[in-house]
Amino acid sequence: PRSFYFSRHGESVYNLQGKIGGDSDISPRGEAFAKRLPGLIKDNLGVETRLTVWTSTLKRTRQTAAFMEWPQVQWKQLDELDSGVCDGMTYEEIEVRFPNDYLERDEDKYNYRYHGGESYRDLVQRLEPIILELERHHEPDHSIMIVGHQAVLRAIYAYFLNYSLEELPYIKIPLHAVVKLTPKAYGCLEERFTVDI
Numbered sequence: 001p002r003s004f005y006f007s008r009h010g011e012s013v014y015n016l017q018g019k020i021g022g023d024s025d026i027s028p029r030g031e032a033f034a035k036r037l038p039g040l041i042k043d044n045l046g047v048e049t050r051l052t053v054w055t056s057t058l059k060r061t062r063q064t065a066a067f068m069e070w071p072q073v074q075w076k077q078l079d080e081l082d083s084g085v086c087d088g089m090t091y092e093e094i095e096v097r098f099p100n101d102y103l104e105r106d107e108d109k110y111n112y113r114y115h116g117g118e119s120y121r122d123l124v125q126r127l128e129p130i131i132l133e134l135e136r137h138h139e140p141d142h143s144i145m146i147v148g149h150q151a152v153l154r155a156i157y158a159y160f161l162n163y164s165l166e167e168l169p170y171i172k173i174p175l176h177a178v179v180k181l182t183p184k185a186y187g188c189l190e191e192r193f194t195v196d197i
């Protein structure tokens with residue numbers, strides 16, 4: 001496509017509570033972001049005349065995309081990193097209940113796999129079909145927007161901007177911001193649009 005647009009879902013109830021994973025709704029602030037999103041994208045579209053919006057199957061991305069009138073596709077592969085037995089916990093709770101895991105993850109965040117869940121390495125593998133699909137899209141007038149999750153967007157962003165696997169789990173992907181990447185002959189042009197709400 002012409003460009004790729006990436007955004008995390010709007011603030012969720014779990015984000016407010018500091019809990020990871022889950023399938024919570026977006027908060028009123030998250031909904032305010034969702035309502036601003038169509039205008040923000042329209043204002044920043046380039047030569048492309050078509051846009052397809054990809055979301056995960058989780059409520060927070062679908063709710064964030066709800067006000068966008070472009071065609072939408074849901075991908076299970078775009079669901080957030082599966083935190084297994086830690087799903088729904090805060091980082092403080094994880095530190096108390098699984099102190100060794102907490103340290104292990106700190107030492108090697110890319111390879112650490114949650115019990116009953118995934119590592120960043122697993123996630124990168126799961127996202128391969130998504131990356132292939134993005135690479136296959138070559139219509140110059142057609143862009144893709146992904147409304148995704150923190151870990152998932154780190155992996156996709158790292159792929160396009162050639163971050164190392166060690167850096168990948170620490171890339172900052174803020175809430176309520178849209179990253180636009182436009183592939184060029186060498187590398188990608190990056191633009192960022194933030195929304196104050």
Ligand code: F6P
Pocket residue numbers: 015019020021022080081083149150151169
């Ligand atoms: O807190 C939001 C979230 O998307 C969690 O669902 C997910 O486990 C986490 O971020 C990923 O970030 P990190 O790998 O830094 O814990």
